[in-house]
């Protein structure tokens with residue numbers, strides 16, 4: 001059983017505010033005299049029902065946290081801490097997702113908001129020995145024209161260098177908004193070479209995934225776990241090479257599955273889907289990146305070889321440059337080639353132990 005925090009991996013599903021450390025949130029709330037809901041600071045992971053009410057509660061808590069991020073310094077602190085925490089968990093590539101709309105009023109608009117995140121991502125990459133890329137995400141709750149505006153903004157900063165915008169997403173309640181109306185925004189993003197990374201198939205089932213595939217032509221789907229409920233949808237995902245950003249802790253928090261063992265990780269991997277484990281919103285779900293790999297190990301029996309394959313999938317599904325991907329994949333191989341600490345425990349030193357020196 002090798003140390004999962006040392007397993008090199010890419011983290012492709014982490015939201016800006018949702019990445020926040022609880023003490024940071026408490027600091028910011030105090031600075032702005034904001035009273036935080038108890039559920040955000042009690043260190044008790046959320047357990048909500050997968051209903052409209054459950055989602056409403058999640059969204060209210062998320063909004064309460066977001067309301068504490070009110071300056072450029074706050075935004076920079078979030079990116080820096082997200083990168084530091086990810087690096088400490090063996091993440092070598094973080095693609096952090098931000099909807100700049102909520103922070104725009106405090107920093108002079110959506111353009112400066114995105115530029116701050118990009119610059120903070122470059123600074124944090126250098127400081128913590130990790131590559132941070134940015135995903136600009138629109139919200140299903142807003143007008144599709146707002147999504148197009150964000151897609152154009154994302155397109156202007158597209159690239160595969162450190163800090164560049166690498167993808168365009170669509171988040172919020174899957175039950176809201178007409179998916180087809182967001183197609184033009186994704187066309188803008190795709191023409192700029194950005195990855196299309198909408199959420200889908202968490203709260204809603206395979207039909208919704210089919211719609212997202214048809215209308216938004218994703219490179220990756222945020223969640224997509226419910227594809228496991230329909231062989232044809234899952235086969236289409238595999239055939240088109242669409243990666244799935246699977247977030248077991250989030251699925252449990254939002255009541256999609258009652259327990260970690262119910263997350264259909266095996267089904268997805270066995271079907272040949274490219275799976276990248278992610279934490280989604282550690283602030284709310286109380287679990288970070290390594291915890292997701294721990295779930296694969298303990299609840300699904302993934303061996304070290306299989307866990308290394310999962311990490312390799314996350315790197316392949318990332319938008320890192322070809323050279324970064326090659327380097328990180330070699331590091332995954334090295335992790336697996338290093339001796340398993342369990343094998344090092346030898347209770348019979350007389351047998352099979354060679355002393356060199």
Ligand SMILES: [Zn+2]
Nearest residue numbers: 015199222280
């Ligand atoms: Zn998400």
